[in-house]
Amino acid sequence: MGQYRKQRTDGRSVTLEVSAGLAAANDRFREASTIERTLALVGDRWTILVLRAAFRGIRRFDDFCADLGIARPILTARLRKLVDAGLMTKELYQQHPPRYDYKLTTAGTALSPAIVALVRWGDEHLSSTRPSTILVHAPCGTELEQGFWCVTCATTFGPGAIRGVPPEPDR
Amino acid sequence: MGQYRKQRTDGRSVTLEVSAGLAAANDRFREASTIERTLALVGDRWTILVLRAAFRGIRRFDDFCADLGIARPILTARLRKLVDAGLMTKELYQQHPPRYDYKLTTAGTALSPAIVALVRWGDEHLSSTRPSTILVHAPCGTELEQGFWCVTCATTFGPGAIRGVPPEPDR
Numbered sequence: 198m199g200q201y202r203k204q205r206t207d208g209r210s211v212t213l214e215v216s217a218g219l220a221a222a223n224d225r226f227r228e229a230s231t232i233e234r235t236l237a238l239v240g241d242r243w244t245i246l247v248l249r250a251a252f253r254g255i256r257r258f259d260d261f262c263a264d265l266g267i268a269r270p271i272l273t274a275r276l277r278k279l280v281d282a283g284l285m286t287k288e289l290y291q292q293h294p295p296r297y298d299y300k301l302t303t304a305g306t307a308l309s310p311a312i313v314a315l316v317r318w319g320d321e322h323l324s325s326t327r328p329s330t331i332l333v334h335a336p337c338g339t340e341l342e343q344g345f346w347c348v349t350c351a352t353t354f355g356p357g358a359i360r361g362v363p364p365e366p367d368r
Numbered sequence: 369m370g371q372y373r374k375q376r377t378d379g380r381s382v383t384l385e386v387s388a389g390l391a392a393a394n395d396r397f398r399e400a401s402t403i404e405r406t407l408a409l410v411g412d413r414w415t416i417l418v419l420r421a422a423f424r425g426i427r428r429f430d431d432f433c434a435d436l437g438i439a440r441p442i443l444t445a446r447l448r449k450l451v452d453a454g455l456m457t458k459e460l461y462q463q464h465p466p467r468y469d470y471k472l473t474t475a476g477t478a479l480s481p482a483i484v485a486l487v488r489w490g491d492e493h494l495s496s497t498r499p500s501t502i503l504v505h506a507p508c509g510t511e512l513e514q515g516f517w518c519v520t521c522a523t524t525f526g527p528g529a530i531r532g533v534p535p536e537p538d539r
Binding site for chain 2: 223224227230231232233234235236238240241242245252253254266283304306307308309310311312313314315316318319320321322323324326327328330331332333334335336337338339341342343344345346347348349350353354355356357358359360361362363364
């Protein structure tokens with residue numbers, strides 16, 4: 198943890214010696230930057246709505262329009278952004294006239310826990326009205342819970358039982 | 369679902385008849401607005417860093433400063449915002465000079481799954497460098513998994529097994 202690689206403005210990179218404290222602060226800042234970039238990508242209202250519709254299984258342009266009541270140019274822009282970012286793929290399903298399916302990639306599907314968690318937190322802690330929809334486990338109808346899961350202990354746990362450790366070195 | 373209560377600019381509210389389709393689109397928009405309000409509250413880099421430090425158990429002003437390498441005026445502003453929003457409480461622990469503890473409320477702690485999910489998604493899908501920290505279940509050291517949990521079936525499941533249903537009426 199004593200070295201830190203920095204990109205210079207001329208494009209070359211240099212290795213700097215830094216204290217462990219500074220390096221930790223730098224790591225934390227990098228982590229927060231990553232979150233900010235994530236939010237810049239998916240943090241606007243319409244993008245979230247498009248993703249939520251895709252999580253529910255909607256795939257076709259006209260179905261997104263009908264489901265969300267979204268203007269076509271806005272939908273076009275949001276779908277393009279999601280495809281460019283690798284969160285959705287666009288596939289031709291009809292030649293004349295050309296019509297496309299939009300499907301979530303693995304990366305897109307992986308956003309689901311974060312977005313569902315934000316929706317549920319906001320419903321519970323910011324909204325003054327009751328949510329119009331609650332989310333349940335489809336096979337049994339039980340309201341879902343969300344949390345952290347340990348495969349070794351086969352248990353859920355809260356944030357107090359989380360510890361951060363350095364990753365194992367490459368093998 | 370045929371009626372819709374609207375707040376007028378003069379403060380009175382009126383009940384409108386709307387089609388079920390429009391009402392559903394309105395519900396979706398309200399849901400996305402709630403997420404946007406959540407992100408407006410906690411979506412900036414420093415607020416996320418302060419929350420992450422609090423999740424790790426940090427409580428005192430000087431400890432936040434040392435851990436995050438954050439300027440004191442920025443930390444003061446972020447802590448005030450979090451206290452005002454009901455995500456943290458501020459308690460005097462020393463009289464002379466006055467010193468305060470900042471503790472997460474239930475609402476603040478409840479944000480943890482959303483923020484951890486955003487961090488982990490960004491680390492995996494946006495970052496070009498390996499994360500400096502991985503999150504594990506403290507008692508056993510196994511990397512945590514995150515997902516949806518059904519208490520009835522005692523199982524985790526993915527977004528494909530989620531269904532939205534209307535909440536039960538008040539009893």
